Amino acid sequence: MKLGEYLLTEKILSIEVLQEALDLQRYKKRPLGRILRDLGHLDQEKLNQVLTHFLRPECSLKAEELKAKFQIHRETPINNQKARRVVLIEKSPDELTFVSDSFRDEILEDLEKKSGKLCKLLTVKREILDYLLSSKESSPSHSHFFVMRDLTDDEKVSEKDPFAMLFRECLQEAVERGASDIHLEPKENGLLIRLRIHGDLVLWKTLQKDHQLSFSSKVKQIVNLDLSKAGEPIDSRASFKSFSVDVRANSVPLVYGDKIVLRLLNQGRSFDLEAMGMEARTLRALKEAASKKDGLILISGPTGSGKTTTLYSLLNSLDAKRLNISTIENPVEYRLSGINQIDIGASKSLTFSNSLRALMRQDPDVILVGEIRDEETADLCFQAAATGHLVLSTLHANGAFEVIERLLNLGIHSFSIKSNLRLSAAQRLVKKICSSCSIEVTRSELDIYTEHLADPAFLSSATFRKRNEEGCRHCEKGIVGRLPVLEFMEKDSIHQTLADSSNAPTLSMSLSKAALQLSSAGLVDLREVLEMT
Numbered sequence: 001m002k003l004g005e006y007l008l009t010e011k012i013l014s015i016e017v018l019q020e021a022l023d024l025q026r027y028k029k030r031p032l033g034r035i036l037r038d039l040g041h042l043d044q045e046k047l048n049q050v051l052t053h054f055l056r057p058e059c060s061l062k063a064e065e066l067k068a069k070f071q072i073h074r075e076t077p078i079n080n081q082k083a084r085r086v087v088l089i090e091k092s093p094d095e096l097t098f099v100s101d102s103f104r105d106e107i108l109e110d111l112e113k114k115s116g117k118l119c120k121l122l123t124v125k126r127e128i129l130d131y132l133l134s135s136k137e138s139s140p141s142h143s144h145f146f147v148m149r150d151l152t153d154d155e156k157v158s159e160k161d162p163f164a165m166l167f168r169e170c171l172q173e174a175v176e177r178g179a180s181d182i183h184l185e186p187k188e189n190g191l192l193i194r195l196r197i198h199g200d201l202v203l204w205k206t207l208q209k210d211h212q213l214s215f216s217s218k219v220k221q222i223v224n225l226d227l228s229k230a231g232e233p234i235d236s237r238a239s240f241k242s243f244s245v246d247v248r249a250n251s252v253p254l255v256y257g258d259k260i261v262l263r264l265l266n267q268g269r270s271f272d273l274e275a276m277g278m279e280a281r282t283l284r285a286l287k288e289a290a291s292k293k294d295g296l297i298l299i300s301g302p303t304g305s306g307k308t309t310t311l312y313s314l315l316n317s318l319d320a321k322r323l324n325i326s327t328i329e330n331p332v333e334y335r336l337s338g339i340n341q342i343d344i345g346a347s348k349s350l351t352f353s354n355s356l357r358a359l360m361r362q363d364p365d366v367i368l369v370g371e372i373r374d375e376e377t378a379d380l381c382f383q384a385a386a387t388g389h390l391v392l393s394t395l396h397a398n399g400a401f402e403v404i405e406r407l408l409n410l411g412i413h414s415f416s417i418k419s420n421l422r423l424s425a426a427q428r429l430v431k432k433i434c435s436s437c438s439i440e441v442t443r444s445e446l447d448i449y450t451e452h453l454a455d456p457a458f459l460s461s462a463t464f465r466k467r468n469e470e471g472c473r474h475c476e477k478g479i480v481g482r483l484p485v486l487e488f489m490e491k492d493s494i495h496q497t498l499a500d501s502s503n504a505p506t507l508s509m510s511l512s513k514a515a516l517q518l519s520s521a522g523l524v525d526l527r528e529v530l531e532m533t
Contacts, residue, residue, distance in 0.1 A: 003032050006054050010231060011255060017041050033105065044106055049213045052103045052123075052227065059099050059122035061089075063131055066099065066124065086111070086121070087132045094118060101126040127151065153238040156222045163211075163218035170195075173204060174264060175243050177476060180304070181264065184219060186212055186257030198431050198479045199304075216258055223249040223262060235345070237331070244268050248331065265333055273313040277432065277483040277523065279514045285423060285488055290314045290392075293365075295422035296385040298372075299486075300397040300406075305427050306484050307394045308333060311368055314392060315339060318366060327368040328355045344370075352377045360384060369393040378410040385420040399426045400489045401497065401505035414498050425488040428532060430515055430524050432483045434475035437468040441526055462520035466527060483518060485532075487511040 001009075004018050013036070021035045028035060033051060036042045042050065051057075059066070069089040084107055090097040097120045098111065104121070111119045157168050170193060174182050179195040191207040207215055220227055224236040231253050238247040248263040273283065289297050297314070299307045312334060315325060320338035327336075330352070332343040342359075344350040352369055353376045359367055364384075372378045372395045385391045397403045403424040407417055441464040467478035474480065486509070489497065493506045515529040 003050075003054055007036075007050065010050075010253075012046075012050060013041055034109065046213060048102070048104055048106075049217065051105055053231075055103070057103050057120075057122050059124050063128045066128065066132060084111075085129060085133070087129065089122075095120065097122065099124045099129065099132070101129040153222065153224070153240055154242045157240060158242070161218060163215045164222065166205075166215065167219050167222060170204060171240065171243055171245070175245055178481070179264060182262040184216060184260040184262075186216070186254055186259060188256055191215065191257075197476060198482055199429060212257060216260060219260060219262075220249075220251065220258075223247050223260075225249055225251050225260070235331075239267075241267075246334075248333065269334065271309065271313040271316040271334075271336070273317045276310070276313060277518075278486065279509075279517045281509055281517075282486045282488065282514055285490055285508065286310070286314060286425075286486075287317065289423040289490075290317065290390070292390060292422055294385055294388050294390055294420075296381060296391045296393070296420050297423045297425075298393055298395050298403050298407075298421065299425045299427055300395050300399070300403050301427040304429075306429050306482075307427055308370075310427060310484060310486075311392050311394070312336065315366065315368060323365040324363055325366040325368075326359050326362065326364050327370070328352055328359065329368070329370040353380055356380045356384065360387075360389075364389055366390045366392070371395070372410075375410045378407060378412055382412055382416050382420055386416070397426065399511075400424045400487050400507060402426070404489075404494065404497065404505075418495055418498055421494055422491055423488055424494060425486045426511065427484055427486045428511060429482040430485050430518065430528055430532060431467070431479045432481045432523055433465060433467045433525050434472060434478050434480045435522070436474045437470075437472040437478060438465040438522065438525075439468050440464070441466050446526075463522065464519055464526045465522045467525045483523060485511055485515045485518065487514060 007013050008018060021032055021039060024035055025032055033047050037044060037047050066089055086098045086100045086107060088096060088098055095118045096115055099122045101124060103123055108119055108121045157164060174195050177197055179197050181196040183194040185192040190209045191212040193205045194201045195204050223238040225234050234251045236249045244267045246265040246267055251258045251260045299310055301307050326340040328342045328344060331345045332341045342355050344355055356369060367384060367389055369381055372381060372393050381391050381393055395403055395406055397406045404417060469478050471477040487507055488509050490508045493508045497505045515524060515532060518524040519526045519529045
């Protein structure tokens, strides 16, 4: 692909602008990018970003190989080599090759003018360039030993660069306010930075268009997203001990640039089933199902509904010292003490199905499969459950009954479901209201809600509270966190439903009933219960 095609594909400029530059290039015989810069269609910073993504100029040589090449050419006169932060590594009669810690076409252009030769610029990590520049100053009579290492994530986020400082401020704000995600969203006029707090996105800052690319590139560098992969989705991880948080990063190309979403994972989080705050009967049902030596527990729900947290908490409630507990995840979000965890994203050859087959030869007692995505994985989970293993997993479905329908669609026989499915559940998260500033719901308000409830008589036997949106010093606009709400079907309910499909499914606990129980305890705003159900 030529540069012009790339610029059109990425919607960086129009076909009319490109044609204007190409017409001019016939006479000026200059690189297309520099012509676009001179015409004012790209500024220098934008041109450098575009060329970095298009050329992918990373140098594959190791530090010692670069040093050896540099030593050969160290006497070649290149003015202000250290000030430019470039190092000559190779020369021929017609061409010079330099390395630097970033691609800067203006430096490359200047080098070409001064040398009268074609010049190439490759990029290396900053610490490698520092190593080369320092070895240039070393006296030949003294030998120095350098230990090369990558910067840690904490070192990268602590840099004095203004965009690193802005990201550090954003991360600090997100951690202090209990945000689950940071969203960097490119728009036509700039970049929105939003935090997801208690399930809602809240605007933190807006950056001008001029700073969008620089800030996004700095964030990508800090969280280890590959800068050379332009125009495609990218995933990565980072760990910031200074903030006690791990980050799972994803970048996706949009019309106005790359959208970056950072999932924040609290390193100090404890997975305590009793402390999750779920309704009492739901808690008993989960513990009862997890106490069995075999069978399958399935939890469904949308992304971000806390399914993994619930399953982790279930695992944590088991005796890892006595049991062989293993997980298969993509990716592993939290490291659990005493539990064997397989990250299938770490290798292209690993899948849920072949990892599960391998685990079956490892004498497991309990297996967590991150997600059932296909017929093969579903079948293997039921085989494992039928041969004396307790299996926990998730499945994409809208409800507890829909889990059973999904399994039937995946080819699992109804007899196998009846024999092995211990619990089918669907989970959502509801906002927990602040006990310090919440307001009691009046009787007249309860009368309005009565017609919307399946069991209106329940309203007369409990006291309900609602959120104070002004909030107080103990909360975030009346909210202090979120609570899991589960509808579920236990083994008897599953049997009844499969035995007579003509009747409505029998739920052991519905979402509305579970949420209403939490609301009657003053933990959840009754209005949210009605919105959810």
